[in-house]
Amino acid sequence: xxxxxxxxxxxxxxxxxxxxxxxxELQKGEKVFLYGPSGCGKTxxxxxxxxxxxxxxxxxxxxNQKISExxxxxxxxxxxxxxxxxxxxxxxxPYLTVEENITLPLYLSDVKRKxxxxxxxxxxxxxxxxxxxxxxxMTKPVTELSVGQQQRVAAARAIxxxxxxxxxxxxxxxxxxxxxxxxxxxxxxxxxxNGTSILFVSHDRSLEKLFDRSLSLLDMNQSSFNSxxxxx
Amino acid sequence: MIFFRxxxxxxxxxxxxxxxTVLSISLSVTLLLAVERTKRAAEEGFTQSxxxxxxxxxxxxxxxxxxxxxxxxxxxxxxNISWESYQxxxxxxEVAWTIPYSLGDGHRGFRVVATDENFYEHYRFRGNQKVELxxxxxxxxxxxxxxxxxxxxxxxxxxxxxxxxxxxVTRGEGLLFHDDKPFRVVGILQPxxxxxxxxxxxxxxxxxxxxxxxxxxxxxxxxxENSHTKKASSQTELKKENIKIGPITxxxxxxxxxxxxxxxxxxINNYTSEPLLxxxxxxxxxxxxxxxxxxxxxxxxxxxxxxxxxxxxMVSTILAGLNxxxxxxxxxxxxGAGPLRLTSLLVFESCLLTSLAILVGVxxxxxxxxxxxGWLANQFGFYIQGSSYSKIEFIYLALIxxxxxxxxxxxxxxxxxxxxxxxxxxxx
Numbered sequence: 286x287x288x289x290x291x292x293x294x295x296x297x298x299x300x301x302x303x304x305x306x307x308x309x310e311l312q313k314g315e316k317v318f319l320y321g322p323s324g325c326g327k328t329x330x331x332x333x334x335x336x337x338x339x340x341x342x343x344x345x346x347x348x349n350q351k352i353s354e355x356x357x358x359x360x361x362x363x364x365x366x367x368x369x370x371x372x373x374x375x376x377x378x379p380y381l382t383v384e385e386n387i388t389l390p391l392y393l394s395d396v397k398r399k400x401x402x403x404x405x406x407x408x409x410x411x412x413x414x415x416x417x418x419x420x421x422x423m424t425k426p427v428t429e430l431s432v433g434q435q436q437r438v439a440a441a442r443a444i445x446x447x448x449x450x451x452x453x454x455x456x457x458x459x460x461x462x463x464x465x466x467x468x469x470x471x472x473x474x475x476x477x478x479n480g481t482s483i484l485f486v487s488h489d490r491s492l493e494k495l496f497d498r499s500l501s502l503l504d505m506n507q508s509s510f511n512s513x514x515x516x517x
Numbered sequence: 518m519i520f521f522r523x524x525x526x527x528x529x530x531x532x533x534x535x536x537x538t539v540l541s542i543s544l545s546v547t548l549l550l551a552v553e554r555t556k557r558a559a560e561e562g563f564t565q566s567x568x569x570x571x572x573x574x575x576x577x578x579x580x581x582x583x584x585x586x587x588x589x590x591x592x593x594x595x596x597n598i599s600w601e602s603y604q605x606x607x608x609x610x611e612v613a614w615t616i617p618y619s620l621g622d623g624h625r626g627f628r629v630v631a632t633d634e635n636f637y638e639h640y641r642f643r644g645n646q647k648v649e650l651x652x653x654x655x656x657x658x659x660x661x662x663x664x665x666x667x668x669x670x671x672x673x674x675x676x677x678x679x680x681x682x683x684x685x686v687t688r689g690e691g692l693l694f695h696d697d698k699p700f701r702v703v704g705i706l707q708p709x710x711x712x713x714x715x716x717x718x719x720x721x722x723x724x725x726x727x728x729x730x731x732x733x734x735x736x737x738x739x740x741x742e743n744s745h746t747k748k749a750s751s752q753t754e755l756k757k758e759n760i761k762i763g764p765i766t767x768x769x770x771x772x773x774x775x776x777x778x779x780x781x782x783x784x785i786n787n788y789t790s791e792p793l794l795x796x797x798x799x800x801x802x803x804x805x806x807x808x809x810x811x812x813x814x815x816x817x818x819x820x821x822x823x824x825x826x827x828x829x830x831m832v833s834t835i836l837a838g839l840n841x842x843x844x845x846x847x848x849x850x851x852x853g854a855g856p857l858r859l860t861s862l863l864v865f866e867s868c869l870l871t872s873l874a875i876l877v878g879v880x881x882x883x884x885x886x887x888x889x890x891g892w893l894a895n896q897f898g899f900y901i902q903g904s905s906y907s908k909i910e911f912i913y914l915a916l917i918x919x920x921x922x923x924x925x926x927x928x929x930x931x932x933x934x935x936x937x938x939x940x941x942x943x944x945x
Binding site: 370 | 850
C-alpha cells in the first residue's frame with residue numbers, strides 16, 4: 286500500500302532535514318501504530334503521505350503510484366479518491382449537519398461516489414452512524430455534538446466511500462481511555478469490513494497493543510533533528 | 518449542486534456579516550443610481566422647461582440669449598417684434614398656435630410676463646405637462662394678474678389682493694413703479710418646477726395699459742408725483758377694446774405639421790420687414806445644457822467616486838469574510854475539492870452576494886424615489902420623472918455585477934495557494 290524509500294523532508298526556510306526515513310512499508314489491510322513524542326514530525330510524515338506536503342527527496346509510492354509524479358491538483362484528487370484523513374482537530378464544517386459532513390467526500394470524489402451511489406447513500410450513512418452510535422444526531426449541526434461524537438463523525442467521514450487507506454492523526458487525544466479503546470475497536474471493525482489499511486499516529490503508547498504492528502518514528506527517522514526538544 | 522448548498526449554508530452561517538456585506542454594496546448601488554437619476558432629472562428639468570413647441574421667435578439676437586431671456590428670465594431682449602409681423606406669422610396657414618410673450622416689467626424680484634389665453638391652453642413642459650391653476654382663473658382681463666407658485670409662496674398674496682408692478686426691472690427691487698395702476702390677483706399657478714414658477718402673468722392688454730401715458734410722464738425731469746397727479750387716463754376708463762397692442766418680446770410657435778418647422782424657421786430668419794430669429798427650443802436647450810458641462814462633469818465625478826467606494830467596500834467585505842474561512846477552505850481542499858472547485862465556490866458566492874445587493878439596491882432606490890419624489894417636488898420644486906433607469910444605469914449595474922463576481926477570484930486564488938496546513942491546524 287505505502288512504500289517509502291530514503292524519504293527526506295525539510296521546510297523551505299531551514300537547512301536541516303526534519304524527516305529522513307530510509308525505509309517504511311505498509312501492507313494492504315494492515316493496521317500500523319506509529320508513535321513518538323510531540324514535535325518529532327509525526328503529523329509532517331502523515332501530511333507527506335497524504336500529499337499535503339511534498340518530500341524534498343526520496344521515493345514515495347502509494348497504491349503503486351509515485352506521488353512525486355502528480356501535480357498539486359492531482360494529489361488533491363488522489364487523496365480524495367483513495368484516502369480518508371482523520372485530523373487531530375476533526376476539521377468538521379461547522380454549518381453543516383452531521384449527515385452533510387459525512388457525505389461531503391462523496392460529492393468531491395467520483396471514485397468514492399461510485400462505491401456509494403446516490404440511491405444507497407442514505408442507507409450507508411445510516412449504517413455507519415448506527416455502528417458508531419451517532420444515528421440520533423444525523424440531522425443536527427455538528428456544533429451541537431460532544432467532542433467524542435464529533436470524533437466519530439470525523440471517522441465516519443473518513444471511512445465512507447471505502448478508501449484504501451486511512452491516515453489518523455491523534456484522533457483520540459481528546460477522549461478518555463475507555464472511549465479511546467472503544468473508538469479504535471469500532472474503527473478497526475469498519476476497516477476490516479472494507480479492507481482498509483490504517484496508519485495511526487499518536488504519542489500515547491497505551492493503544493499500541495490493539496494494532497498489528499507498532500513503530501517508533503524516532504527509531505525510523507535518521508534525521509539529526511531528533512533532538513526535538515529544541516523545537517517549540 | 519453541492520456547491521450551491523454549501524455556499525448558501527455557509528452564507529447563512531455568517532448571516533450577520535452576509536447581511537452587512539449585501540447592505541453596504543446595495544447602499545452604494547442605491548447612491549450611484551440616485552446620483553445618476555438626479556443628474557438625469559436635472560437635465561430633463563432644464564431641457565424640458567418648454568416642450569411641444571416647434572419654434573421660439575424673437576428679435577434678432579443669439580439663440581442662447583433668446584432662450585435665456587424668454588424662458589429663464591436671464592439677460593434682456595435687445596429687439597422686439599412688431600405686432601404686425603407677429604400677426605402676419607401667426608396667421609400663416611402652417612401655424613397651429615402661438616404664445617406671445619411681452620417682457621420687461623417686474624414685481625419684487627420676479628418678472629412679469631404678459632401673454633394671452635394660449636399660454637394657459639397650450640404651454641407644455643416636461644413632455645405633456647400643462648400649466649394649471651391652483652386656484653382662480655387665467656389673467657385675461659386688463660388688470661388681472663396670475664402668480665407663479667414661487668411668487669405665491671414667497672409673497673403670500675391672496676386672490677383679490679392688489680399688486681403694483683415695477684417698470685423695467687425683472688430682477689431685484691424696482692425704482693419706478695406703475696403704482697397708479699395696480700393689478701388684482703385673479704389666480705395662482707400649480708408648481709411646475711420650472712422657471713414658470715418665478716413669474717407673474719398678466720394679459721398683453723395689461724402690459725399695454727400700464728405703459729399708456731408712461732412715455733410722456735417719464736421725461737427726464739419729471740417727478741414720480743407728477744405721474745400720479747397727471748393721471749391722463751384713469752384705470753377704470755381703460756377697456757380692452759380701446760387698447761392697441763404694441764410690439765411683443767418673443768413668441769412660441771407650434772406648426773400644424775412638424776415637417777413645416779424647418780421651412781418656417783428659414784422663412785422667419787429671412788423675414789424682410791424686420792430682423793427676426795427663430796430657433797428650435799429643444800435643440801438650443803440641449804446645447805445650453807451641454808455648455809453647462811461642468812455641472813455634468815461634477816455629477817459624473819461624484820457618481821464615479823460613489824461607484825469606486827462601493828466596489829472597494831465590497832472587495833474588503835468579501836476578503837474579510839474569506840480570512841475567517843481559511844479553515845473551511847482547507848477542510849474542503851483536504852477532502853478533495855481542487856482549486857477549480859474552490860474557485861467556483863467562492864466566485865459563485867460573490868456573484869450571489871453581488872446579485873442580491875444589486876437587487877436590494879434597485880429596490881431601495883425605487884422605493885426611495887417613489888416616496889421622495891412628491892416631497893422633493895413640493896419642497897424644492899425638483900421633479901424626478903422620466904424613465905427610472907436609462908442605459909447608463911444598466912451599464913453601471915452590469916459593471917458592478919461583473920466586478921463583484923470577479924472579486925471572488927481574489928480570495929479563490931489566495932485559497933488555492935494557501936498551504937493546506939495553514940488552515941487545518943487549530944489556531945487561537
